Amino acid sequence: MFTTKKSKKKIILYFIIILLLFSTNFFVNFYNITKFNYEQRLTKVYGFCSKESIGYLNYLKTKYKFDKNIKIVNYVHSPNVNWIIINPIKINEYSNELILLNYPGPEIKIQLNKNKLDEYNIDNFYFFLDKIRKNNYLEIKKVKTNNLSKPILKIFIKDSKGNIIKKIEVTKFKIYKDKIIYPINIDFEDLKDSFKIYFRLTHIEIENDSEVFFILKNKYEINRDQILDNFEKCYYIKKND
């Protein structure tokens, strides 16, 4: 009787151990660790030249053995990526080199979605603030351009509580075949990080298939600088002063 009870408990214990192995994906993890080295697994998690692009940063770190820290600009909204290449020996010293991750080209094109109030907005606009210059524009595609009477673009800049802190009316625009372009020359640098930007279009018939883009001029233009390394949309450049 005693042995049976004891062996029952042992069977339960072994069953739970098996459950543990399967629920923690023991065999998959074991295979991945033996098959792929640390760098490969790191790349698999963070992407090589996508998302946080830790794979590319790790590759640069190994290849170039950076003496000083390098500013990294990632065009994909992600957590801090500096940790992978940071050099604590010279933590506050930066070289005149730059790493651009997921570089979109000379313009950053953001498609806007309409909210319930018929406004178009960007949630994390502050993310782009250090990556853009002035002279941006709003582009409305697939829109009926005939019979337009004073189409006005109203821009509202609101704080985190939704209070309007700035209101701008843009009356100048250019009409092309099926699109309208509004130039936007706002200096966003004066604004706090937590603000939100809203666009309201009046006197324009926006169709269901119309597309509204906020096109931002990229602060970094790689053709002006010396490209030291490049993989797809990731660049390691040296700034020409």
Add this chain to the structure above:
Amino acid sequence: MIEIIFILLSYITFLLLALIPLNINSESISYAKINLDKIIYNLTINLSLLFILSLLPTNIKYYTPIFIITYLLLFFYKSILINFSFKKIINILLFFYIPGIVFICFALVIANKLYLGWDAKYFYYIKSLFFFNGFSLEDLNNFSENKWHPHLGSFYWAFFWNLFPIKIEYFGRLFYLFIYCISIFYITNKIFNKKSISNILYIIILLALFNYERFSGLQEILIFSLLIILSYFFFNSYSNNKIYILFTILISNLILWIKSEGIVYFLIILTCILIGRSISKKFKIITLIFFICAIVLKYIIYYKYNFIYNAQPYNFNYIFSLNFETVINKLKYIIPYLIYYSLKNYIFFLGIVILIYLNLYKNHEKYLRSFNTFAILNIFFIVFAYLIRETEVLYSIKTTMDRVVFASSGFYLVLLLITIKQIITKFKNGTYIKLFNKYYR
């Protein structure tokens, strides 16, 4: 394959910290169980020793080999040169094989997933990188984000990262996993006499609680694990109180240096000791002196290294400027979210429910006063932390409350386990069957 071998080796190395310097009697497995307290004492002593090393202006690379060689020699001296027997070694291995299996399973998850939590990328990893590169505590001043949290968790990370020749960061994080596994192993084995039941429950609890995020370099897991140990000391303080208090002081000091909110847990633990019934006045005074010394030490070190003591978004001007309307508005978010996160974290929720039950039906239990004090102050702390925080309340809650609730929930695990034990005992005695027969037949 080399990583797998080092993961196995890391468990043995970490185990060494639990077996040295106090002697573990391992004549039989049941003896080893009796020595569970010593395992925790050893771990606490070693963690405190590492804490002292972390304060020294010395390169980590100088003392890491000395540290590990000394411990290996001590182990061989105690286990092999004096009264050598294979049986003893095998007993130790047999005693630790279940936490070993669990450790390896979870270690493989960590080694495969690898990603670091948000705070880890911003603060903890970079701070550990400082230590890993041979810098001392003072050099952290060069890192602007150092001000947010103390250094100890990052130091442990760097120390164990540097300890193995493979030099991969996650080996430092495996030490967090080890403390987590051992703290739960300790408490389940202490509460359940039968090894088979405690092992089964141990794995179930770890499986239920394991979440990779906790091991992504965040420090809450350390506080959670240390609070588990402390909760048992409080639960059992009437039987062994002098030693338990000594180690409570040491563990509280570690908590103080792990996260900035460690000071709050530190003060809550002090209050629990001072309010507790089973501790003499003399001991309460000694404890109070030790706790004051620990806080003064922290101030002195922060002053010496020119660190900012309170960088968190709390200041008196803001607290005094709070009006009734703002408080109500903030509470509208804090209370529902606290309930939500408590329900999500079933140890916290069940712990509080059990505590209420115990107060209603078993209020003679000696340990209750300490647990009540902890629970009340803990909940007050969570509410006030968000109430007087000078940041957007909803954003703060959504980004941190889950972790705050998790860290403190470790203290309630003991209540859950003693309740499970009582239920099992009642089942064995047939109490429930008798009750069933009485009411339904």
